Amino acid sequence: MTTTIIGIGLIGGSMAISLKESGFADHIIGVDASRTSLDKALRRRIIDEACELDEGLAKADLVIVATPVDVAMELLPQILPKVKNQVVMDVGSTKQRLLDLVGSLPNRSRFVATHPMAGTEHSGIEAAIPRLFEGKYTVICEAEKSNADAVALVERMYQSLGMKIAHLNGQEHDVHTAYVSHISHISSFALALTVLEKERDEQAIFELASSGFASTVRLAKSSPEMWTPIFRQNRDNVLDVLDEHISVLSRFRSLLIKKDFEAIHQLMVEANGIRKILP
């Protein structure tokens, strides 16, 4: 199986590593706007070959678009018209706009829209690691609009990574990821800014930062190049969730002002309910 990965970063590079290890891919072609990234991937033997988009597409059985979501929206109108028997899939964090776009493109049925729920706060080929996907969920959207053989191939690929598969429509996906991923990033970016602005001249004090702080601001290290287009494409859902989050924080705030510590205790007891979901 020859697999072409467009965008050899954290996700594309980590997929390449695991697809080789599992035996799913015997030849991996890398396509990337950055020659430096391709060279690094070649030297690390993460990819077997680097080439231009059209050549990578022509040689592939499976094409994985693993770029930021705005770049994927630009590439798919170039890729899909040239598809013969290949299967094309993406791995982006937003889905509805992409689904709207591919719905109007030729060879829609050779395309499978997916989102593996895995990542780290790092980005680029330097951040690619083995087993990033193992045991996690991936989402496949609108599988009914793709050929059965295309979906089967993509499912087999994800299973070879050790992933579990969930099916959602694009709107469901975008609402849920706003809740279980996108708001976490905004919260973390905002927390980092809150503290950086205050403690500008007192960096020594960060020596005191607890592991709890490190855990809540970890995502603030994430790439603005990746996240700006996600927030752009999922803006309405993210805005809804952000409004709710600010309103919950404001509830804490007004209880602190009123010194109603019994109610604050009760809010925390309710928040502990997260243990049932994330033990």
Next chain:
Amino acid sequence: MTTTIIGIGLIGGSMAISLKESGFADHIIGVDASRTSLDKALRRRIIDEACELDEGLAKADLVIVATPVDVAMELLPQILPKVKNQVVMDVGSTKQRLLDLVGSLPNRSRFVATHPMAGTEHSGIEAAIPRLFEGKYTVICEAEKSNADAVALVERMYQSLGMKIAHLNGQEHDVHTAYVSHISHISSFALALTVLEKERDEQAIFELASSGFASTVRLAKSSPEMWTPIFRQNRDNVLDVLDEHISVLSRFRSLLIKKDFEAIHQLMVEANGIRKILP
């Protein structure tokens, strides 16, 4: 060295484990309101002996108060008047109110106010683990009001845990911990509530929760019994930081409303500055 630990939970229990391992303590006495906790600690050989407060105090060279901060405020007026040559210390997350209190108590100079910046989202003796403190910072407050031998003993104890020592006054401590610890907890509790309220009837969807989400809501599992008195005692500082945090989130919100994604990108670039502090 006989060490009496009052409050055999996550912190007290973890200290007991490491003080035995390092050889600092050859006999550890546990005092706790919960007989169940004491029995578990005895069975795990975390403590050598369980007894009542007065007996534990009389037998000790060093007394470590490792209860929630409200309980510490109740216990110290009972403990300090009975002190002869013992050294008494606390490990609480808030300092100024405690310092105000002990300033009016007898034997103030035998007391050392401290805060080891270490913990997990779990609590109780079941959560006690080895090496919780290794490589982290501990704060000592108002060391000048304690006898030199008392401070030296406490420093030696923390060094035996592998901790680095910082000195701050109570007000500095309370402001900085509001930034580098307390706000992280409120943010995490609020994030958990935001998502739990929305996804009440759709628990299956949490299977999709990313590791990023898990990391930002981890602290929402923390004990309300521990955190309510912290928020009560550090209410003014926490309120200041919470106001700033809500204002940063509101900046994201208004940029999303205006679809000013260039400015959102810039905010994230600034937030990435946290890498310099927490690599």
